[in-house]
Amino acid sequence: MSSAPRSPLDRAALGRMLTRIANAGGRAALHELIEPPARGARRIGITGAPGTGKSTLMRCLAAASLAQGRRVGVVAVDPSSPYSHGAILGDRIRMGEVVGHPEFYFRSLASRSAHDGLADNLADILCAMEQHDFDELLVETVGVGQAELAVRALVDCVVLVLMPESGDQVQAMKAGVLEISDVFVVNKADLPGAGQIAAQVGDVVGLRRYEAGQWVPPVILASQHDAASHQAVAKAIEAYFAWRRNRNNETACRRARAAYHAQSLIHQRIEELLAELPSATFDLPLREVHRRLVTRLSADLDASIPPTQEAYVDVR
């Protein structure tokens, strides 16, 4: 890959910036939005149930891209405790050798108030990373079930990771995460039952109706011990991006991102307002609770917040 000369990666500056963005409350974030740069990175989302091998696959994909001369950034989301709000962010441990690469950057995030498999302010976090000249951003979601589809809006290519013995899971996923994925990876293919899962997914994908020129998601068997299988996944992703380049759907993509961005900001704000309400409020009739919440939300419109003062102030 030929890349124009670019400035060295300023890890300390980006690290501080991302912490500030992640800590911004719903209101503060609205007042200091990060503009997406003209040339964004290609974004790949890795999603799937817990324990399917998302992190390990991501390491292999990152290594392949680094070998091609790309600057690669990873964002890995782990769940926040609903009780303590704490989190153990452990995805970095699985990154092996690539963490030492000069063109590699890894950021762990806690989901905080997001319940969609992503993290608060992720839309801005990705844009802030793009300002540091990344060629590729990999986003690993929280280990998800059926309904965490938000990653679709923020990335260009969704890779769904499955594993053997997840037959019921495939049934359950038929409407949902199975529909939004561009590449399917059946991981741990050295375990029995992998072929069966691949066949089941192939059935689901094959029964769909495709228009001429539409992308048909490939199903790839992969294993940690089989480097060729990771090359096959990387190739499928390249093929997807090649297909996508000729497709001219940038407007639809931009609108979907904007819609998700607005939705996530408002979701975060409502979580904050709910936490601020005295708990006795919830003894009131639901209409009244609703009225109070909407009133508080509307009050944000009148509150003028000079960006220099309140934007990205800690919400702790």
Added chain:
Amino acid sequence: MTDATQLHALRGRRILIAKPGLDGHDVGAKVIALALRDAGAEVIYTGLRKSPEYIARVAVEEGVDAVGLSVLSGSHRELVADTVNYLRRAGATGVRVFVGGTIPAEDLEYLRSLGVRGIYTSAMPLDDVVASVAQALAEQTT
């Protein structure tokens, strides 16, 4: 039962728990990581046998508020000094450093002279460790 302020003493804080050097005992590091999480912190764990240089890189990359170094090998003097140096070189301004492990009393002063904010041995109750970390981080923001 802990009251709410104690429970969320570390809410929104990012803390790196790291094992520099060659010792392979990480039970202590994991116990501390879980205690910090239960106090509301977001804890990043490096895994075993990391170099001071790598730990500093992770600290700036992850934009953490604090680094906790767990050392049971007896090499704490060198490993902590190296990590503090690399942190400075990597531009990690304002990152607080804590040390845990088997630290003899005669080394406490030296570690403090390097800028270490808290030194915790296995004798210290977890609640006290959490309270001490929370206090050091609160001082930082004022």
